[in-house]
Amino acid sequence: MITNQRYEKIMDCLNERGTASVNDLVDITNSSTATVRRDLTHLESKGLLKRVHGGATVEQMEREEDYTEKSVKNLSKKLKIAQIASELIEDGDTVFIDAGTTTYEMMPFIKASEVTVVTNSITLIDQLVRNGHQTIVLGGRVKPATKAVVGHDVIEKLRTLSFDKCFIGVNAIDLHHxxxxxxxxxxxxxxxxxxxxxxxxxxxxxxxxxxxxxxxxAQLEEASIITEDPDHPFLVKARSGTEITGGESNDIYRDV
Amino acid sequence: MITNQRYEKIMDCLNERGTASVNDLVDITNSSTATVRRDLTHLESKGLLKRVHGGATVEQMEREEDYTEKSVKNLSKKLKIAQIASELIEDGDTVFIDAGTTTYEMMPFIKASEVTVVTNSITLIDQLVRNGHQTIVLGGRVKPATKAVVGHDVIEKLRTLSFDKCFIGVNAIDLHHxxxxxxxxxxxxxxxxxxxxxxxxxxxxxxxxxxxxxxxxAQLEEASIITEDPDHPFLVKARSGTEITGGESNDIYRDV
DNA sequence: TTAAAAATGATTGAAAATGATTATTAATGA
DNA sequence: TCATTAATAATCATTTTCAATCATTTTTAA
Incomplete structure (x- = not known):
């Protein structure tokens, strides 16, 4: 089995079950423990999972944050990003908000009124409703690990809608992919x-x-990036690179 | 079983029952008392539960009931009804569960496996997912007061589905209406x-x-009534009345 | 085809988690 | 109150998991 296939099997397993032991993954991938461990290390470095003693987990949306130096730092990044994003929502907007931990942090910052929010995240709904926003949930199968609604119905329905803005979480960005x-x-x-x-x-x-x-x-030029460090070398490269020269209205978003 | 999976099992058990003894958790997790105690200490430090002598509890924030004589009595009625209803769900069933406080109480009692649950209640989803049921949410506008999904889309989608059973909440029943x-x-x-x-x-x-x-x-004869008091005068009258003589398969449900 | 590089699997000492044991503390009933 | 029982915390031995290293296999490039 090729490395990427193993990565996929591991992520599939985790996305489905939320948690898996090294031994589970050894069985699934028909590899040695050493290989699985290497895979886990690699996938963790990409932020796709979190290693724990005995196996690995995917972030369960819930607040299981351990309040170490690092996670607090990450949290404040998230908050900053969430706040910038929220302020882009204007009175009367109809927006789509994706399922994800960063988008979740947007909730308290949405100040605009008469906003209609469409989402596939069960987790967001509580907050949206509590804050008095008109909330529309997409229907379909609920994925246990993330409580995101997925499936054909979601796509089908999305195709009939159009939004002023959408706010999307992401796992990785690079110039090529x-x-x-x-x-x-x-x-x-x-x-x-x-x-x-x-x-x-x-x-x-x-x-x-x-x-x-x-x-x-999506292509880089299809969306604006909201981030906590607008002068990050990668963004500088991205702005100057040919990849995004075509995008006039959708420049990399740079405010902080 | 790895540590995180044990944490999950413990929290699931607590969320379902509110309280669990160390011995219960030892059985559930197939671990020693020492391990369970360590787990409880850890989970308490994260604020996910409260240790008590002999076990642990979770604050049941869901229940906003004021614990007067009457509401406690109503709660136990509800639980009884919910339990009867839940036991009607069989392995492999596809069921619709309506939004409502009584249907919410069904959650911990659903023991059947391979159950697919369709619902329009955002509140139910947490529990359903946690208990490992295949969960499908209907899409549409979320009604703030009850967190039920309503609207044309819900009806539209429902018309394309068919269920083995459905469980519906109600506000009032009488012979005429x-x-x-x-x-x-x-x-x-x-x-x-x-x-x-x-x-x-x-x-x-x-x-x-x-x-x-x-x-x-619905007409009385279109559905079976699940209630805590099967010999209530109203039901006796209903059973003997002309209104329901036509219903053979859908008798008033009487077990307690 | 061969040499170099990368990936894999096995081994081993270190670290972590677990379970059993025991002393201490808290709850219960006379 | 005191005695009895149960639950807990602390300690230690055992088991499991982990990371580092090295030998082997597979892939890649020359």
Whole structure:
């Protein structure tokens, strides 16, 4: 079995079950523990999973944050990004908000009124409703690990809608592969949402730059990047590179 | 079993039952008391549960009930009804579960496996997913007060589905008006669900009898009533009355 | 085809998690 | 209150998992 196939099997397993032991993954991939461990190390470095003693997990949306130095730092990045994103929502907007931990952090910052929010994230709904926003949930199968709604119905419905703006989470961004994410179902939802929005925003802290995950959902020039460090070398490169020279209205978003 | 999986099992158990003893958790996790204690210490430090002598508890924030004499009594009625209803779900069933406080109480009692649950209640989804049921949410506008999904899309989608069973909440039942509820949107959803189920069950404690609300969603003979008091005068009257003599397969459900 | 590079699997000492044991502490009933 | 029982915390031995290293296999490039 080729390395990437193993990566996919591992991520599939984790996305489905949320947690898996090294031994589980050894069985699934028909590899040695050494190989699985190497895979886990690699996938963790890409931010696709979190290693734990005995195996690995995917972030469960819930707050299991351990309040170490690092996670607090990441949290504040997330908050900053979430806040910038939220302020882009204007009175009367109809927006799509993707399932994800960063988009979740947007909730308290949305100040605009008469906003209609469409989402496939069950987790967001509580907050949206509580804050008095008109909320529309897309229907379909609920994915246990992330409580995101996925499936054909979601795409079908998205195609009938059009948004002023959409806010999308992402796992990895690089010049070659554009915006990528590990889960195929979710990638297709992101893609469709971007296509049906006047303006698309991708929320990404700088740890996502110059990496790629399995499934591409948009070209770099199809969406604006919202990040905590607008002068990051990668963005400088991206702005000057041929890849994005075509995008006039959708420049890399740079405010902080 | 790796540590995270044990954490999950413990939290699942607590979220379901509210309280669990160390011994319960030892059985559930196939670990020693020492390990369970260590787990509890860890989970408590994260604020996910509270240790008590002999085990642990979670604050049941879901229940906003004020614990007066009456509401406790109603709760136990509800639980009884919910339990009866849940036991009607069999392995492999595809069921619709309506939004509502009584249907919510069904969650911990659903023991059947390979169950697919379709619902329009955002509140139910957490529990359904946590208990490992295949969950499908209907898409549409989220009604803030009840976090039920309503609207044309819900009806549209329901019409394409068919269920083995459906479990419906109700506000009032009487011989003349049948099953009634105050909200028009929700009534139409209930009506459609009943029409697309092989067998329909209405969950109602006896305080709902001989009353009527604004919108009728089904005739008495279209659904079986699940209640805590099968010998209530109203049911005796209903069983003997002409209104339901036609229903052979859909008798008033009487077990307790 | 051969040499170099990369990936894999096995081995081993170190680290972490676990389970059993024991002393201490808390709950229960006379 | 005191005695009895159960639950807990602390300690230690055992088991499991981990990371580092090296030999082997596979892939790539010359």
């Amino acid at each position: 554009g915006f990528t994410t590990p889960d195929e179902d979710e990638a297709y939802i992101k893609k469709t949402a971007v296509e049906h929005s006047r303006r698309a925003f991708v929320l990404a802290d700088s740890s996502k730059f110059e990496r790629s995950a399995f499934v591409k959902f | 049948g099953f009634t509820t105050p909200d028009e949107d929700e009534a139409y959803i209930k009506k459609t669900a009943v029409e697309h189920s092989r067998r329909a069950f209405v969950l109602a404690d006896s305080s709902k009898f001989e009353r009527s609300a604004f919108v009728k969603f």
